[in-house]
Amino acid sequence: PFDGMWTALGEHFADPRLRQLFGRYATYCGSSPFAAPATLMLIAHLEARGVWLIEGGIHALAKALAGLAERQGARVRTGAPVAEILTAQGRASGVRLASGEVIPADIVICNGDPGALATGRFGEAAARAVPAIPQAKRSLSALVWYAHAETRGFELTHHNVFFSRDYPREFREIAAGGTPSEPTVYVCAIDRDAQLGAPAPQGRERLQIIVNAPADGDVHTYTPEERERCTRAMIATLKRCGLQLEDPLPHRLMTPQDWEHLFPATGGALYGRASHGWAASFQRQGPKTRLPGLYCTGGATHPAAGVPMAALSGQLAARVIAKDLASTRTSPRAATAGGMSTRSATTGSTG
Numbered sequence: 062p063f064d065g066m067w068t069a070l071g072e073h074f075a076d077p078r079l080r081q082l083f084g085r086y087a088t089y090c091g092s093s094p095f096a097a098p099a100t101l102m103l104i105a106h107l108e109a110r111g112v113w114l115i116e117g118g119i120h121a122l123a124k125a126l127a128g129l130a131e132r133q134g135a136r137v138r139t140g141a142p143v144a145e146i147l148t149a150q151g152r153a154s155g156v157r158l159a160s161g162e163v164i165p166a167d168i169v170i171c172n173g174d175p176g177a178l179a180t181g182r183f184g185e186a187a188a189r190a191v192p193a194i195p196q197a198k199r200s201l202s203a204l205v206w207y208a209h210a211e212t213r214g215f216e217l218t219h220h221n222v223f224f225s226r227d228y229p230r231e232f233r234e235i236a237a238g239g240t241p242s243e244p245t246v247y248v249c250a251i252d253r254d255a256q257l258g259a260p261a262p263q264g265r266e267r268l269q270i271i272v273n274a275p276a277d278g279d280v281h282t283y284t285p286e287e288r289e290r291c292t293r294a295m296i297a298t299l300k301r302c303g304l305q306l307e308d309p310l311p312h313r314l315m316t317p318q319d320w321e322h323l324f325p326a327t328g329g330a331l332y333g334r335a336s337h338g339w340a341a342s343f344q345r346q347g348p349k350t351r352l353p354g355l356y357c358t359g360g361a362t363h364p365a366a367g368v369p370m371a372a373l374s375g376q377l378a379a380r381v382i383a384k385d386l387a388s389t390r391t392s393p394r395a396a397t398a399g400g401m402s403t404r405s406a407t408t409g410s411t412g
Contacts, residue, residue, distance in 0.1 A: 062099070062100045062339040063098070063339050064095045064098065064099040065095070065096070065097070065098065065099060066084065066087055066094045066095075066098060066099045066100075066101055066102060067084055067094045067095045068099075069099035069102065069257045070083050070094070070099075070102070072082055079223055079226075081189060081228050082173070082224075082312050082363075083102065083105055084228065085222060085224075085245070085340040086101055086102070086104040086108075087101050087336070088103075088201060088273060089104055089367065090200065090332050090335075090336050090365050090366055090367070091200025091201040091202075091330065091331055091332030091333075091335055091336075091366060092200060092201070092332075092336040092337055093201075093232045093235070093236065093336045093337065094228075094299045095229065095232050096233070096335070096338070097336050097337060097342070098165040098336070098338065098339050100342075101336060108333050119368065120208060122368070123259065129149070139158075141160070141162075142158065142159045143156045143157070143158055143159070143183065144156075144157050144159045144168075144183075144184075144189040145157040145183055145184040145187075145243050145251050146169055146178075146183040146184055146186065146352075146355060147163065147165075147184075147186075147188075148352065151353065152352065152353035152354040152355075153168070153352055153353070153354030153355040154166070154167075154189075154354070155161040155169065155301055156169060166212075167353060167354065168354055168356065168382055168386075169185070169265070169356070170248060170356045170357070170358055170378060170382075171187075171355065171358075171359075172357075172358045172359035172375075173324070173325075173327075173359065173361075174324055174326060174327045174330075174333060174359070174361040175191045175192065175194065175329070175346040175357055175361055175362065176194050176326040176327050176330075176361070177321055177325050177326040177327075178190055178326075178350075179191050179192060179194065179326070180193065180326040182325055186352065187352060187355060188293065189272050189351060189352065190350035190351045190352035190355050191346055191350050191351070191357065193345075194333070194334050196276070196328060198282075198331035198334050198337075198344075199272065199276040199327070199328055199329060199334065199335060200276065200319055200330045200332035200333055200334060200335040200336075200337060200366070201235070201273045201275070201276065201330070201331065201335070201365050202273075202274045202276040202277070202278060202317035202328065202329035202330055202331055203271050203272065203273060203274055203315075203317070203320070203329075203331060204240065204271070204272045204274045204278050204314065204315070204316055205269065205271050205272075205314070205315040206266040206268070206269070206270040206271075206292070206295065206310070206312045206313070206314050206315075206318075207267075207268075207269060207312060207313045207314075207315070208267070208270060208306070208309050208310055208311060208312035208313075209265050209266070209267055209268070209312075210265055210266070210268060210306055210307035210310055210311055210312070211265050211266070211306075211307045212250075212263060212266065212268070212305065212306060212307070213304075213305045214303050214304055214305040215303040215304040215305075216261065217248065217250040217253055217261070217300065217304070217375070218250065218253060219249065219250055219251075219253050219254065220249060221247070221248040221249075221250065222245065222246070222247050222248075222249075222263070223245065223246045223247075223248070223298050223299055223302040223304065224245045225241065225243045225244055225245045225298060225395055226243060227243065228245070230242075230243075230321055231244060231245060231273075235273060235274065235275050236275075238275050238277055238281075239275070240272070240274050240275070240287070240290075240291050240294070241272065241273065241274075241294070242294060242299070243251070243294065244272040244273065244294055244295060244298055245272070245273070245298070246270060246271070246298045247270070247271040247272075247297050248268060248269070248270050248271075248299070249268065249269040249270075249271075250266060250267075250268060251266070251267040251268065251269060252266040253266070262388035265307070265311075270295060270312075272291070272294075272295055274316070274317055274329075275317065276317055276327065276328040276329050276330035276331075277317055277323075277328055277329070277405070278316065278317030278318040278319070278320055278321030278328045278329030279321050279326070279327075279328045279329075280328070280329075281318065282318060283316040283317070283318050286343075288316065289316055290292050291314075291316075292310070292312075292314065296310070316329070317329030321353070322400035323401075325405075327361075330361075331366070332360065332361070332365070332366035333345060333346075333360065333361030333362065333365075333366060334346075334361070336365070337378040339372060342363075342364075342365075345361075345362060345363040345364070345365070346361070346362045346363065347362065347363045347377070348362065348363070348374070348377050348381045348382075349385075356381065356382060357378070358371075358374045358375045359371055359374060359375075360374070363377065364377075
């Protein structure tokens with residue numbers, strides 16, 4: 062944990078391309094390989110043991126969880142934004158929706174970014190429940206192109222990474238608040254089977270294309286000119302590596318500004334707090350907050366981002382809540398008729 066990831070990788074790999082490849086794992090939690098601890102090299106070991114896929118995609122997982130909750134008596138409501146977390150007698154007491162409806166609750170669980178709590182998006186009382194995340198501590202954001210296009214020149218698999226030629230410069234530009242002039246590009250060919258050797262789709266295919274970007278969506282406006290410049294830089298990297306995209310490219314581009322709109326108070330940071338420095342893992346928000354009755358969960362809380370880690374955060378929150386309820390529940394009061402007497406120690410027989 063006290064060694065830097067990039068330096069440690071240099072002790073294992075003489076080929077700079079391998080160093081760059083394994084440094085890529087830092088971005089799995091929105092961090093720079095030049096600022097992350099060497100602990101994150103463990104991600105490669107975990108991935109080498111196999112990666113699980115969900116039949117039907119991530120949406121199938123959400124549907125399964127909703128179905129499980131409903132079978133246990135829960136009511137799932139969507140399209141009901143929360144305007145305020147309410148308090149009474151020094152603890153969370155429910156929520157007020159944007160519609161004005163009040164829903165009382167003994168326990169409130171927030172699975173939004175903790176930054177939304179800290180900046181007062183859910184009211185003044187909830188703002189004091191968690192510490193704010195400084196902008197400099199935010200994880201990476203991303204430029205994401207959702208495209209439906211033809212490709213040629215390079216046989217894609219389901220997951221593809223096309224590296225920049227100057228990795229240090231790429232992350233220096235991001236740290237300085239800019240988008241990379243020559244980015245590393247990740248392409249998910251959605252319609253291609255995850256297994257190698259599967260037949261390629263005919264004609265256009267769905268692509269999700271990702272480039273790392275600074276989490277500045279709350280302070281920076283991405284103009285049409287900047288969006289076009291970023292698109293050209295992305296296409297240039299792919300072309301240099303042998304992949305040709307349909308021109309003009311049919312797509313929709315999401316910027317840090319768009320992510321900020323979807324996830325307020327984050328600047329578009331997609332992973333919560335960045336994993337920079339040996340103590341970063343201990344600085345992530347845990348399930349418990351300073352406000353009794355209010356708990357946090359989700360990818361921006363401990364242990365980290367990503368579907369498995371977010372699921373673990375939910376399990377941690379459930380355990381903490383169960384423990385807190387057990388430790389604070391009092392025995393019911395009951396009246397006992399009559400008195401109570403004990404035998405005197407002096408009335409026993411003596412030998």
